[in-house]
Amino acid sequence: MNLQTCLPYAGREACQLCVDECHHAGYHAIEFTRVRTEVDAAGNPIEDSGFLAPVVLPDKCVGCGLCQTRCYGINVADKGLIPESAIVISAGAGKEDRQMAGSYLALREAEQAQRAAEIQSHTDRKK
Ligand code: SF4
Numbered sequence: 004m005n006l007q008t009c010l011p012y013a014g015r016e017a018c019q020l021c022v023d024e025c026h027h028a029g030y031h032a033i034e035f036t037r038v039r040t041e042v043d044a045a046g047n048p049i050e051d052s053g054f055l056a057p058v059v060l061p062d063k064c065v066g067c068g069l070c071q072t073r074c075y076g077i078n079v080a081d082k083g084l085i086p087e088s089a090i091v092i093s094a095g096a097g098k099e100d101r102q103m104a105g106s107y108l109a110l111r112e113a114e115q116a117q118r119a120a121e122i123q124s125h126t127d128r129k130k
């Protein structure tokens with residue numbers, strides 16, 4: 004979460020697109036917290052002041068990226084309010100399974116060749 008650009012964290016306006024998207028998808032992995040609460044002259048917090056802002060619950064997030072797509076689609080592409088999505092989902096340590104370079108075809112062929120070699124060596128040992 005980019006606290007500098009996320010609209011409620013930045014104090015710009017209310018926004019809960021990412022929260023709604025996550026809940027509608029059935030994941031319930033984003034909760035609200037209240038930020039930028041104002042205080043009265045005596046220093047006491049004013050009820051319902053400030054904004055509700057999103058907090059991702061890592062143990063519930065499945066990494067689908069719907070929240071990021073929604074933030075980008077509305078706040079960046081449609082309204083031009085922010086330069087890039089304020090919420091960015093990453094797979095987490097050891098969970099990235101995308102090819103960052105090269106081709107999947109070459110990877111699958113190499114895996115196939117390795118399996119064939121393993122089977123061959125297993126067969127040879129049995130002789
Ligand atoms: S949709 Fe984007 S700007 Fe809106 S609350 Fe979520 S992260 Fe912040």
Ligand code: SF4
Nearest residue numbers: 025064065067068070
């Ligand atoms: S990536 Fe995580 S937080 Fe975002 S919509 Fe999917 S489950 Fe929810």
